[in-house]
Every structure is written in C-alpha cells, then in structure tokens.
Amino acid sequence: MSIEIKTNSVEPIRHTYSNIKRRFGDKPASRYQEASFDIEATTNFHYRPLWDAEHGLNDPTRTAIRMADWYAVSDPRQFFYGAYVQNRAKMQEAAEHSFSFCDKRNLLTRMPEALQETLLRLLVPLRHMELGANMNNSSIAGDAVAGTVTQMHIYQAMDRLGMGQYLSRIALLIDGSTGEALDRSKTYWMEDVLWQPLRKLVEDSLVVKDWFELTVLQNLLIDGLLYPLMYHKFDQWLAEQGAEDVSMLTEFMRDWHAESCRWVDAMLKTVRAESDANAEQLQRWIAHWQPRVIAALQPLANASVGVAALDEVVGQFDQRLKKLGLVAEEVAA
Amino acid sequence: MSQLAFIVFQDNDNARYLVEAIAEDNPHAEVQHHPAMIRIQAEKRLVINRATVEEKIGREWDVQEMLLDVISIGGNVDEDEDHFILEWKN
Amino acid sequence: MATKNKKLSLKDKYQYLTRDMAWEPSYQKKEDIFPYERFEGIKITDWDKWEDPFRLTMDAYWKYQAEKEKKLYAIFDAFAQNNGHQNISDARYVNALKLFLTGVSPLEYGAFQGYAKVGRHFSGAGARVACQMQSIDELRHVQTQLHAMSHYNKHFNGLHDFAHMHDRVWFLSVPKSFFDDARSAGPFEFLTAISFSFEYVLTNLLFVPFMSGAAYNGDMATVTFGFSAQSDEARHMTLGLEVIKFMLEQHEDNVPIVQHWIDKWFWRGYRLLSLVSMMMDYMLPNKVMSWKDAWEVYYEQNGGALFKDLERYGIRPPKYQDVANDGKNHISHQLWSTFYQYSHATNFHTWLPSAAEMDWLSEQYPDTFDKYYRPRFEHWQKMQDKGERFYNNTLPQLCQVCQVPTLFTEHGDPTQLSLRTLEHEGERYHFCSDGCCDIFKYEPEKYIQSWLPVHQIYQGNCEGADVETVVSKYYHINIGQDNFDYVGSPDHQRWQAIKGNRPLGGDDDSRDAA
Numbered sequence: 001m002s003i004e005i006k007t008n009s010v011e012p013i014r015h016t017y018s019n020i021k022r023r024f025g026d027k028p029a030s031r032y033q034e035a036s037f038d039i040e041a042t043t044n045f046h047y048r049p050l051w052d053a054e055h056g057l058n059d060p061t062r063t064a065i066r067m068a069d070w071y072a073v074s075d076p077r078q079f080f081y082g083a084y085v086q087n088r089a090k091m092q093e094a095a096e097h098s099f100s101f102c103d104k105r106n107l108l109t110r111m112p113e114a115l116q117e118t119l120l121r122l123l124v125p126l127r128h129m130e131l132g133a134n135m136n137n138s139s140i141a142g143d144a145v146a147g148t149v150t151q152m153h154i155y156q157a158m159d160r161l162g163m164g165q166y167l168s169r170i171a172l173l174i175d176g177s178t179g180e181a182l183d184r185s186k187t188y189w190m191e192d193v194l195w196q197p198l199r200k201l202v203e204d205s206l207v208v209k210d211w212f213e214l215t216v217l218q219n220l221l222i223d224g225l226l227y228p229l230m231y232h233k234f235d236q237w238l239a240e241q242g243a244e245d246v247s248m249l250t251e252f253m254r255d256w257h258a259e260s261c262r263w264v265d266a267m268l269k270t271v272r273a274e275s276d277a278n279a280e281q282l283q284r285w286i287a288h289w290q291p292r293v294i295a296a297l298q299p300l301a302n303a304s305v306g307v308a309a310l311d312e313v314v315g316q317f318d319q320r321l322k323k324l325g326l327v328a329e330e331v332a333a
Numbered sequence: 334m335s336q337l338a339f340i341v342f343q344d345n346d347n348a349r350y351l352v353e354a355i356a357e358d359n360p361h362a363e364v365q366h367h368p369a370m371i372r373i374q375a376e377k378r379l380v381i382n383r384a385t386v387e388e389k390i391g392r393e394w395d396v397q398e399m400l401l402d403v404i405s406i407g408g409n410v411d412e413d414e415d416h417f418i419l420e421w422k423n
Numbered sequence: 424m425a426t427k428n429k430k431l432s433l434k435d436k437y438q439y440l441t442r443d444m445a446w447e448p449s450y451q452k453k454e455d456i457f458p459y460e461r462f463e464g465i466k467i468t469d470w471d472k473w474e475d476p477f478r479l480t481m482d483a484y485w486k487y488q489a490e491k492e493k494k495l496y497a498i499f500d501a502f503a504q505n506n507g508h509q510n511i512s513d514a515r516y517v518n519a520l521k522l523f524l525t526g527v528s529p530l531e532y533g534a535f536q537g538y539a540k541v542g543r544h545f546s547g548a549g550a551r552v553a554c555q556m557q558s559i560d561e562l563r564h565v566q567t568q569l570h571a572m573s574h575y576n577k578h579f580n581g582l583h584d585f586a587h588m589h590d591r592v593w594f595l596s597v598p599k600s601f602f603d604d605a606r607s608a609g610p611f612e613f614l615t616a617i618s619f620s621f622e623y624v625l626t627n628l629l630f631v632p633f634m635s636g637a638a639y640n641g642d643m644a645t646v647t648f649g650f651s652a653q654s655d656e657a658r659h660m661t662l663g664l665e666v667i668k669f670m671l672e673q674h675e676d677n678v679p680i681v682q683h684w685i686d687k688w689f690w691r692g693y694r695l696l697s698l699v700s701m702m703m704d705y706m707l708p709n710k711v712m713s714w715k716d717a718w719e720v721y722y723e724q725n726g727g728a729l730f731k732d733l734e735r736y737g738i739r740p741p742k743y744q745d746v747a748n749d750g751k752n753h754i755s756h757q758l759w760s761t762f763y764q765y766s767h768a769t770n771f772h773t774w775l776p777s778a779a780e781m782d783w784l785s786e787q788y789p790d791t792f793d794k795y796y797r798p799r800f801e802h803w804q805k806m807q808d809k810g811e812r813f814y815n816n817t818l819p820q821l822c823q824v825c826q827v828p829t830l831f832t833e834h835g836d837p838t839q840l841s842l843r844t845l846e847h848e849g850e851r852y853h854f855c856s857d858g859c860c861d862i863f864k865y866e867p868e869k870y871i872q873s874w875l876p877v878h879q880i881y882q883g884n885c886e887g888a889d890v891e892t893v894v895s896k897y898y899h900i901n902i903g904q905d906n907f908d909y910v911g912s913p914d915h916q917r918w919q920a921i922k923g924n925r926p927l928g929g930d931d932d933s934r935d936a937a
Contacts, residue, residue: 010506010509010921012577012578013579013580014576014577014583014685014914015577016573016576017471017569017576017582017583017584017585018583018587018899019584019586019587027795031570031573034569034571034573035565035566035569036566038586038587039529039565039569039586039588040532040536040586040872041529041532041533041586041590041599042497042590043591044590044596044599044879045589045603045874046596046604046607046873046874047603047604047607047870047872047873047874048872049606049607049880050460050462050607050609050869051459051607051609051610053461057603057606057607058536071911080566081492081559081562081563081565081566081567081569082492082495082496082563082566084487085484085485085492086487086489086492086493088481088485089485089486089488089489089490089741090484091482091485092485093486094481095482096482102816106534106737108525112570125691126825127444128444128445128446130444131445131548134555135543135551136543138539138542138543138551138555139539139540139543139544141535141536141558142536142537142539142540142542142543143476147532148538150535150539150877151562152882153539154535154539154555154558154561154562157539157542157555157559158484158555158556158559159481161441161483161552161555162480162482162483163479164440164444165440165441165481165482168439168440168443168444169440172436172439173799177436179435179439180441182443183438186443186446189446189606190447195743198451199446199450202446203450203456204450204451205448206448206451206456207451207455207456217592255673269791284603289672291603297819300637324885332923335491335724335728336727336728336731336732337498337724337725337726338728341631341856343650343654347771352511366936367635368635368711369634369635369646369650370631370634370635370640370650373706373917396433397478397479397483397487398487398655398658400477400479400487400658401487401490401491401654402631402656403653403654403657404631404650404653404656405627405630405653405655405660406635406657406660406661407658407725407728408728409664409732410476410661410664411631412477413432413433413434413476414432415570419730419732419901421729421732422732422735423731423732423733423734423735
C-alpha cells in the first residue's frame, strides 16, 4: 500500500505551466515553449513612460503592424538563451581558430599592402554598420510586445556586436594591434564618398520609430542585400585579388546570415499572412526602403564586384521576397 | 568605520584554488565558509593576481574566468589582464 | 604598417572593439538619434570618460555563458530525472519558490526590456554595450528560473500561471509597480533604480540569503540557477557603481538629482524586499540567517562602506535609512502576519510558525518577537486548534506608492500603525510611511496613475465583486489547491505521501473560515 502511494506521489499533477497548456494542450512542453511564451506583461501597467507619453509600457501600438497575438511569431531555431549561447559558443570557437591561424602564419600581413588597404577600405568599415544594426535590434527588443519576438532581436543585437568585433579584429591583425589601421578604416567610413550613402542609410535607420518597420529595414532589407553582396560576391572578388585567406575570417558572417534568414522569413510570413492591412504596410515599407538600400550598395559594388553582381543579388533577393508573398520594388541597380 | 571589500564564490573546485591564491596575496583577508558559498573579506582592499592563481591551478588562467564562479562583490572594481582588485577608495 | 603583433591589453582591446565602432553622426542630428538623454536634467559633458565596468567581448561572453548554461541544464536534467523535489527539507519550502516565480521572475523580463531600451538610447557606446549585456543576461535569468521551476510546477500547486498572476494579483502589484516605475522613468533614473539601488545596494539581500536558503533546504535546482545568475550579477553590480560615479563625476549639477533618486529607490527597494524578509524568517523550514542579520551584513555593513566611498562626491546615505534599520526587527513579522490573514487570496500557502520556529524567532529577535508578535501567533494557533483558522475578509488599505498594505508601524513605536495621507487635486491618497509619501509629493502626476488592486476590485475591473470570484476567475488561483493554509492543503497531503506518512484528510477542518 505505502509503495503504491509513493509511486503515485511521483506522478506529476500537471505537465506544464497553465499558459503553455492553454496554447499547446496539456502535455509536456519544450524548454523553448516554457521560456518564451506569454512571459511579457500585457496589462495593468501602473505608469505611462515619461519618455513617451503617447504610449503605455509594452504598448502594441508602437508599430503600425497589428497582430491578434504576437506569439504567432516564433523562432524556427527555437532559441532560448541557453540554446542561443551554446550555438554561438561553437561558432566562435571555429572563428577563434581561424583568427589564431591567420595571426600565427601572418596570413594578412604578408599580403601586398594595396590589398591590405582594400580590406581596410571596403570590408572593415562594415563594423560601423554592424554597430548600427546592434542598436536597431536592441531598440526592437525593448519595444516589441512578445517574448518570442523580443528574444530573437536581442540575440540579433548581440550577434551584430560580435560581428563588428570580428571585423575590427581583421584590422587589428593588419596593423599589429596598434589601432592605426582601424583609425584609417574609420576615416573611410566617415569621409570616403563610397561609404556615404550607406552611412546615411544607417543613420536614417537610427531615427525610425516604428519597431517593425525597423526590423524590416535592418534585418530583411539591409542585411538581405548587403550580406549576399559583401560576404559572397565581394568575398569571391577578394579571393580573385589574392585575399582568399580573409574568407576564413568572415565565415562566421556567412553562417550567421544563412541562419538569420530563417527566422526573419518566418516572422515576415506570419505577419503578412495575418491581414491584408499588414501585407500592404509591409509593401509600403519595402517600396520606401529597398531602393535606398540598393542605391547605398551601388558605390561598393562599383568599386569591386561591379554592378552586374549587385543586379544578381537584387534578383535573388526579389525571389526571396516573392516566396514571402511580398513584391519587390521595381528598381534597376 | 570599517569598510570591507569582499568577494563571494560558489563553493566548488575552481573556487578552492582561487580562495587559496587570494588568501596568500591578502594576508589581512578573512575567509568565511557559508552554505554553498565562500566569502572573502578584507578591510579596504582585496586583490586577485593572475600569477598566483596560475601557480595554484597549474595552468594558464584568464582573469575573466573568475566570472564563472563569482556570486557577489563589494568595492570598486579595477580589472586588467594581470589582476582583479576590489577597493574602497574613501 | 606595423608588422609585429603584440598582445593587446584588455582595456585597449575593449575600446577598439566597442566604442570605437561608434561615430559622430552627420546625416541625422544626434539629439534625434538619442532623444531621451537630456530630459531628466542629467548633464553629460564627455562620454569618453565612461569607465567600462567589465570588458567582455562577445566571443568571451558566448564562451563563458555557454559554459555556465551547460552546467546549469545538466543539473536541471538530473534534478528532474531523479525527482529532486522529494529531497527538499519540507514542502512548505516550495511556497518561497511560488513567491519568487510570480514576484521576481517577471521582473527579470522587465529588466531585459528595460536594459535593451537604455542599451539603445545612451549616446555613449561603452554604456550601451554594458547595458545590452545586462539585458540579455536578464533574459537568461527569467528563462533559467522558469526552467528551474518547471519541475516544481509539475509537483506542486501555485506556480502554474505566474505571468498571468503577476499582472493581476493584489500583492504582486508591489514588485510590478516597482519595475513599471523604473521602466517608465528616464534612462539615467532607470539605471540608478535598477543598476545601483537594486543591483548594487539591495540585490544581495534577495539572492544570497535566498540561494543559501535553497541550499539549506535541499533545493539543488534553485541553488544552481541562483548562483549561476549571481555570477552575472557581479558584472551588473559593477555597472551599477560605475554609472553612479560617472554621473557624479560628469557635472556637479547631477549630484542633487542622483541623491533624490538614491533616496527614492532605496526606499522603494526596501519596501519591495520586505517580501523577502518574511520569506527568510518564516518560509524557509531550515533557516539560514534572520532577515535582521542579513540586513546588518548586506545593508548596514556593505551599504555603509559604499556610502562612505560616495561621500567624496557629496552623496549621503539614503534618507530614511534609520527607519529601515529600525524596521529590521519588525517587518518580517508584520508581513507574515498579514499574509497569514489573506491566504485565501494568494497563490502560496501560509502557516503558523511551530513552537521550535517561534523559539528561533525569539532568539533572533530578542527585543521584539516575544513582546509584539508571539502573542498574535499564539492567539491564532488557539483559534486554528478550535477549527477557526482566521482569514480576514476585509480588503486591506494599500499604500499609493509601494502598494504594500499599510501594515507597517511607526519608527520607534511598534504599537502604532504608520499611516500618512495627503490631499492632491481634491483626492485623498494614503501611504505607509513618510518615505512613500515623499516619493508621491515629488511626482504626484506619476503616482496618481497607480493601478491599485483593491481599488480596482471595488471599481469592478477584476471580473467580480466578491473575493472568491476575483481570486478564481481574475487571478487564476485554483481555490482549494493554490491558496489557504498549508496544513491540509493538497501540497501538504502529497508531501506526506512522498514521505510515507499517513496523508492528512482533505476535509481538514482548519481552513473552513474562508
């Protein structure tokens, strides 16, 4: 008898939290589910923000997009914090190995000086764009109203900081850690006409108030066009110039972008499918920003891979938009 | 008035080496064992030296590895690659 | 170009890898990019003087944090597989976890978003990066807490709807309003509130005794998440101290503003932590240290050293620190007495301290327990023995600021309830103390907005007019499972069964008074 009681007392009295049960039924839940759904406060806020009297805290009207339930957007990677950092720890281990390999064998410093300068002029300034992307994603994490959405954006924010740091380390390898090459590279970002359209675009993104517009601009449009151009086309072009070793140092970015497209696409599909109004709003943002992004990339293409390569990137990106049920704005690169 | 700089570690294997190194470098420090944690406190200043920890642990040790085991600190922090100092300056 | 690679110093490397990525904008105005930096009146003349509180680059962050997470989840798995909940000291202990999950974990999420916001909006890139790292850490904390509690939720009541409850249940408006207050403030006040007053000055009082308590009560999962979270907290505390010093060093006009915030947030935090005081003194079956001892070590001693250090900037210890120091002898008893009476409206159980526990309390509180509090508990014990477990069906008066029922007593007179009232624009407002009343006076337009649970019930905004309907329908508290006295509760019965004792009858007569 007492044994039976002992057995019964080990049986769980419920499988998961009530909010998870309401969403997914009374069954054991994944760690992703328990850590992500319904964790953001939704009601009975006490005070209006002093910094934005128009809105409340956790106010869903901080974007023009309307969702009956923002938790409809979830992460196909199922990243909660632990899964996220463990994934990135593996990626950074590989990156660390490459940096240390390049460092020990002087793979960058033995390149011709002109080629080193090309890296400082055309590749390393992207670290500043990464910092802008970091700020934008942190902003979205602060403004969005569902745990599934906010966490993807804080991961994205930290990833951008990390990638900016990897790009910076390329210059530090070149200048022997004096910072001199980084200073020069930053001057290109600030003054070289080549970079000004992109720098303007990044600064323009920093004043966008609608957080979903900002994720469309940064994570779909800027990244969706810039990454294929700079980390695929431009990377190949660098190899042709004799800088193939740099590829090792940007492998993280290629892996990262392939992964990042998955959640960005999933998010946009869900939001678009919610309503015609959402679809139209997304379309308006794309129409507004996509030509600006392409124009900002043109000088970089002209100085390296050529305009045909950019056209190809734009064409592929249009295919991606079509798959999402979104139409690209008609622009020639 | 007494001003104690302090650091608290989880009571685990890493911490034993750290505590040993800290006790050696800070003769004025007091080591207290609490449930599941070890607290080291010292008047005004407490220093962790990388060199001493490496000697105790028998391998290269990055000062930031400490972040894995530390629970709490008191004092202004001064950190570089060779040491981690907690100090009250007034 | 230099050809020799020398290893960067940590400080130099960190400068290049963080704030050097930022630039002076020229296509957009700086004040449009950072619109929230000035309205609080804090003057920053040179962000370059910002001292990075810790120098973790993302690669190191991923590496160390992954290592921590790997260890942590290995223990969670082992805990669940071995039914670790059966090894705790006593099932009463789990009620501390219920309070923690519904009261504290949602705040971690609020901190995550709060730091993400300020981590975007400071124009100093060094400060932004430090805040962002804290932001993602706070996300870690809420998630690891949910995962640590996940197993307990499968075996005990009261943990099942933490987020829903946090937004609604009466006493949870204490922690919620605290964080809403900080998040609705400007970025510098937010950091003073959370990084300095909460993380640096007070967080040790929450985490260290709580985690030691978990260790003493056989709760491996909580000890592990707690200590793992605290290893992040050491970085957060450093940020808290750096931000205060930075503001004070930047401009002398900042000193009075910061002093006001320190006064306000010390008091706000002190009131919030009164919930922890009762947890330590009453809810841990195996006691680690009394609230009084914890207050002496973690506030009086540590805080003393800290505020002495800050004297050089013209900062004095927080106003009403003397009231808080006096309160260490009283607040845990006053809180527990109140929650004991309102157990029908909470998601955790309460109980009367046993004779042995009361002796421990007498020993710990020689000047106050026997004199003021023991008689009350003994009286209730007599009632409970007669089958008249006392529940108070009158809704309490809440303080307009801290939202704790006005249950505290006057400084120096523990027989006199501390009450303050104030008229503002024709309305009368009630407070628990001068501390809370001062906070209101300084920003009445903020605190008249408070969502006071008791008022809301009276106004019919909580899905019912009677307590039972509000508790079950609006709060999602399962009546007869989550609430009432521990003795005879389903948790109690299951625990008896686990321990092989004869289960108590479900028809226990000790909780019929509700």
